[in-house]
Amino acid sequence: xxxxxxxxxxxxxxxxxxxxxxxxxxxxxxxxxxxxxxxxxxxxxxxxxxxxxxxxxxxxxxxxxxxxxxxxxxxxxxxxxxxxxxxxxxxxxxxxxxxxxxxxxxxxxxxxxxxxxxxxxxxxxxxxxxxxxxxxxxxxxxxxxxxxxxxxxxxxxxxxxxxxxxxxxxxxxxxxxxxxxxxxxxxxxx
Numbered sequence: 001x002x003x004x005x006x007x008x009x010x011x012x013x014x015x016x017x018x019x020x021x022x023x024x025x026x027x028x029x030x031x032x033x034x035x036x037x038x039x040x041x042x043x044x045x046x047x048x049x050x051x052x053x054x055x056x057x058x059x060x061x062x063x064x065x066x067x068x069x070x071x072x073x074x075x076x077x078x079x080x081x082x083x084x085x086x087x088x089x090x091x092x093x094x095x096x097x098x099x100x101x102x103x104x105x106x107x108x109x110x111x112x113x114x115x116x117x118x119x120x121x122x123x124x125x126x127x128x129x130x131x132x133x134x135x136x137x138x139x140x141x142x143x144x145x146x147x148x149x150x151x152x153x154x155x156x157x158x159x160x161x162x163x164x165x166x167x168x169x170x171x172x173x174x175x176x177x178x179x180x181x182x183x184x185x186x187x188x189x190x
Contacts, residue, residue: 006044009034013055019099022052022109022117049117052106056120059102064127078138079182082151085132086175089155093162093171100163104156128152141185150181 012034016025027048031038045051067088074084092098103121110117132151136144154174161170 005036005040009036009041009044009051010054010058013051014059014102015097017052017055017105018059018097018102021105052117053120056103056106056117056124060120060124060127063124064131067128068131078135079186082132082135082139082147082182083175083178085151085155086158086171086178089158089174090167090169090171093158093167098162098167101159104159125152128155136185139182139186141182142189143185147181147185151178154178154181 009030013025013030016030016033027038027041030051031041041051045054067085070088070091071081071084074087075081103124106121107118110121112118113122129148129152132148133144136147136151139147141147154177158170158174162168
């Protein structure tokens with residue numbers, strides 16, 4: 001089934017925003033890459049900002065689905081899944097389309113927390129946190145919200161190091177720290 005023009009515009013925008021950023025990617029570039037007329041763009045989106053929000057929402061949906069599937073395919077227990085998160089990240093970091101995190105870039109380029117673009121970026125992090133918290137709760141961790149926050153910090157740190165220095169094994173390093181945190185979080189009180 002052929003993709004809708006709206007979906008094609010969003011996918012084109014995702015690729016360009018991911019690679020080049022938001023402010024650096026103009027409407028004319030998106031239209032040229034998507035091979036659509038300006039009228040088609042404005043039929044589906046009121047503005048470039050609306051397209052950015054739609055692109056972030058779609059990217060979140062796709063990224064979260066692939067992330068969960070990868071984690072759940074690699075491990076069966078909640079604790080092992082918390083560690084498999086870093087395997088999933090390592091695979092993403094080594095992929096040809098890794099240009100850093102679209103959501104962090106969006107939050108940086110649109111830093112006002114009231115901006116819908118910033119909010120769409122923040123929603124992605126809330127979605128990751130919810131998934132991490134579900135896994136942390138399933139481990140029986142004494143403080144699952146804390147463990148989820150710690151894992152997210154390790155994820156973000158590995159992402160930042162990789163974005164700056166390339167795929168040098170930051171996710172594997174973060175996994176070693178995560179293993180210690182998970183062990184401490186689920187250890188019975190003595």
